[in-house]
Amino acid sequence: MNYTQLESSSSLHYDPQVIASQYRFRPWQVIWRSLAVIWLFGNFILHLFWDKWTNREEINQPKRARELRQILTKLGPTYIKVGQALSTRPDLIRKDFLDELIKLQDQLPPFDNQIAFNIIESELGRSIDEVYHKFSPNPIAAASLGQVYKAVLHTGEDVAVKVQRPNLRPKLSLDLYLMRILAGWIEPWLPLNLGHDLTLIVDEFGTKLFEEIDYLNEARNAEKFALNFDGDPEVKVPVIYNQYSGNRILTLEWIDGIKLTDLDKLAAAGLDADNLIRIGVTSGLRQLLEYGFFHADPHPGNLFATLDGRMAYIDFGMMDQLNESMKETIASAVVQLINRDYQGLAEDFVNLGFLTPDTNIQPIIPALEKVLGNALGASVGDFNFRTITDEFSELMYEYPFRLPAKFALIIRSLITQEGLALSLNPNFKIVEVSYPYVSQRLLTGESPQLRRRLLDVLIQDGKFQWSRLENMIAIASSDDSFDLLPTARLGLQYLLSEEGKYLRQQLLIALTEGDRLHTDEVQRLWSLIQDDIKPKKILDLAFNTFRQISVDSVAAIVPSATSSR
Known part of the structure; x- marks a missing residue:
């Protein structure tokens, strides 16, 4: 069975059992793909060691950065996604590598135009001329999962037309199948619960990846996202043209904007980078704590600044939904962390699934205080997600923490947003925006659950905590819009x-x-x-x-x- 046959037989939904049954009896495909991955990364690692042995590390850094980008591009969509995530972390990746990885956001090689045109006409059941008044002969951008053309409808609207790469589903399936096997192999060798449910994390990633390549699902996500931010003067969501969309093609409003990483163009347009950071972080927190429906892939290729200063989201393939209890517990955990209430924080970790309900949290509380206290530093202004995740990883080696599959996406979203903010302002502190917002949410207490969280914060050991109320009001009031x-x-x-x-x-x-x-x-x-x-x-x-x-x-x-x- 070739790729085309697999594409037609694959489900629109990720199912690891179905995928395993497809590749279990095709060992040559699995072996060939494994050898390709091992060969490319193996050569890259050897080159790094050779540079070190010959004292040519600094000279060859640009060359190795290009080599890594080319490897990820050659290996395809799954690995490009990894590179895109790394490209938003200037605090993790050195600049020469970062400059190359950024190109994975929208400077990927396109696929053949005729194949794209055939997909459009197959999905819509009409010729391109029947649907569009004008259509660009070549794509204006190419991404990991598809490429984008600019067009004009017969009714006069400027639109972007996303077309999915051919044979995408079987390619993703094979990589996810190999990742799942690898996760099963390395889980037993990881300390304590560090590898707990590692296959579930792969499955969560696979589920979201398959949702991302269903463009009709993306259209529904965009409309839901637009409804949540309806009336918000700072967030722009493009209109979706469902009548010109299908599973592998999506037609949406054309957005004139500037990439958030293009500081020169932002400055030339008179746009304030710090204000864009505030909009991005606040809208991200609203997604998590108000609506529970959040963008799990907010890298710079998916976010633009409009000329009137708004933040435009243009990709809604990778989204996730939180229930009310989880939203409120996350808000509580942030406040417990800032207030250094490690007993309350440990209880929130149990409620969020980081610790099992039968875990004795008493020995963990001093460890949380030691590790997270160091991460917080002398003041809340030192707080950042990168430091927290680094320090928290130490606890994973000593205590029975585990990472719930859903939180893999949440953490990725938060870290990506913070990385993007750091690229705009290296001195950015996420707490300067996030904690005023969380304090406002608790003080307004729109729901009984949030009011209970406020009581948990203000009353400890049967005593009213005046200092906490003062702190929350002071921080909430630091936002001029409050x-x-x-x-x-x-x-x-x-x-x-x-x-x-x-x-x-x-x-x-x-x-x-x-x-x-x-x-x-x-x-x-x-x-x-x-x-x-x-x-x-x-x-x-x-x-x-x-x-x-x-x-x-x-x-x-x-x-x-x-x-x-």
């Missing part, structure tokens, strides 16, 4: 509700703890918010809040206060 009044209204509504009974009790206890009124704490809080809350605004806030709450709810404060004394 409006304290709506947050205060939500907080007052919550305090006067039945759900807020416990917090009312804790506040009253905290205010009168130790047989004294804690006026100093209240004064510090007031100094934080007094510039944002004027007398008239306070009256309006109180009136509107009390108008929305029933008499019974207000009366509930009195027994709460009485019972707390």
